[in-house]
Amino acid sequence: GDSVTQMEGPVTLSEEAFLTINCTYTATGYPSLFWYVQYPGEGLQLLLKATKADDKGSNKGFEATYRKETTSFHLEKGSVQVSDSAVYFCALSPNTGGFKTIFGAGTRLFVKA
Amino acid sequence: EPEVTQTPSHQVTQMGQEVILRCVPISNHLYFYWYRQILGQKVEFLVSFYNNEISEKSEIFDDQFSVERPDGSNFTLKIRSTKLEDSAMYFCASRLRTGTGSYEQYFGPGTRLTVT
Numbered sequence: 556g557d558s559v560t561q562m563e564g565p566v567t568l569s570e571e572a573f574l575t576i577n578c579t580y581t582a583t584g585y586p587s588l589f590w591y592v593q594y595p596g597e598g599l600q601l602l603l604k605a606t607k608a609d610d611k612g613s614n615k616g617f618e619a620t621y622r623k624e625t626t627s628f629h630l631e632k633g634s635v636q637v638s639d640s641a642v643y644f645c646a647l648s649p650n651t652g653g654f655k656t657i658f659g660a661g662t663r664l665f666v667k668a
Numbered sequence: 669e670p671e672v673t674q675t676p677s678h679q680v681t682q683m684g685q686e687v688i689l690r691c692v693p694i695s696n697h698l699y700f701y702w703y704r705q706i707l708g709q710k711v712e713f714l715v716s717f718y719n720n721e722i723s724e725k726s727e728i729f730d731d732q733f734s735v736e737r738p739d740g741s742n743f744t745l746k747i748r749s750t751k752l753e754d755s756a757m758y759f760c761a762s763r764l765r766t767g768t769g770s771y772e773q774y775f776g777p778g779t780r781l782t783v784t
Contacts, residue, residue: 587772589772591775597777598759598775598776598777598778599711599759599775599778600775601772601774601775604772644710644711648772648773654699654716654763654765654773655701655713655716655724656701656703656711656713656761656773657713658710658711658712659710660709660710661710661711
């Protein structure tokens with residue numbers, strides 16, 4: 556079945572460092588891809604999305620590009636801030652059936668001042 | 669901006685009791701979902717609901733669980749006889765289906781269920 560694999564955390568970075576969180580997926584067809592962020596004690600917020608191959612999703616300095624050939628959707632940010640500390644979930648949604656969302660295990664990011 | 673709301677934010681119940689978790693999806697959305705997240709773990713799909721019936725459910729969604737859309741606004745998840753392992757954060761989500769688009773789901777803030 557469809558699945559999402561993302562790099563294990565935690566990831567610890569200093570402020571202004573470059574961030575990459577790797578994400579690969581397995582799916583039939585052409586799913587939509589998402590990154591969600593969960594701040595401590597809060598719910599899930601959609602960070603960015605991409606719906607087809609080579610689409611680049613971006614928001615708040617974060618970017619991810621839908622790579623069909625490598626089935627990847629890696630999250631990047633050029634300069635992280637302390638306020639970016641959170642858990643990041645890569646996810647996919649098949650564009651058929653009930654359109655459920657399938658989440659990766661999540662990667663916890665700590666950013667030190 | 670429209671949002672999904674959930675009540676209560678925290679529910680404490682004793683093992684064996686029934687609980688009902690409530691959600692108000694975004695008003696013009698057509699697909700509704702429940703997910704759960706056991707503390708520190710991944711978010712897991714439970715069930716999707718469309719056109720007043722379940723469209724898909726996971727292995728987790730056994731006979732102890734049921735969903736209902738009793739009126740035009742609420743969407744509920746009932747657990748008939750709670751177990752300790754049902755302790756988790758439960759997220760409701762809704763989605764607007766159109767002809768094209770990314771169909772992203774909008775998540776509520778969650779209900780933390782604690783079974784003692």
